[in-house]
Amino acid sequence: MDIEALQASWTQVGAVGPEAVEYFYNHLFEAHPEVRGMFAEDLSPQRERFLSGLARIVTNVETLAADPSFVQQLGAHHARLGVVADHYPVAGASLLATLEHFLGDGWTPELAQTWTTAYGAVAELMLSADEVAA
Numbered sequence: 001m002d003i004e005a006l007q008a009s010w011t012q013v014g015a016v017g018p019e020a021v022e023y024f025y026n027h028l029f030e031a032h033p034e035v036r037g038m039f040a041e042d043l044s045p046q047r048e049r050f051l052s053g054l055a056r057i058v059t060n061v062e063t064l065a066a067d068p069s070f071v072q073q074l075g076a077h078h079a080r081l082g083v084v085a086d087h088y089p090v091a092g093a094s095l096l097a098t099l100e101h102f103l104g105d106g107w108t109p110e111l112a113q114t115w116t117t118a119y120g121a122v123a124e125l126m127l128s129a130d131e132v133a134a
Contacts, residue, residue, distance in 0.1 A: 002114045003061055009111055010058040013102045014051075020102050021047040028094040035090065038082055057122055068125045075126025088123040095119060 029036045100107040
């Protein structure tokens, strides 16, 4: 996984932050309208949490394996909201579509693989929250 490319691409997307998050949720709800009911009508607070959480994860990606507590807490919170394992690929696809949209020509097959790998690792940590709690 190319951590430098991951972080550099996030810096680019993070620069348009709220617009990228809005794109993410629009993509998610268009592709999977069945998940819309899991969210509050007003997404403003959720958009901010999503953006800051993702920024924190990407910024600290090198230390997540050594200290997964933030990601596991995030996973436990999502589980309490009804998020199950099948929801993670759905959200991942919307995240990748968002990155591709905002990075344009900078979205290479290599960068797509880096983000796919990173997302998969984070999703696994989030899903492991229940195991850690038990």
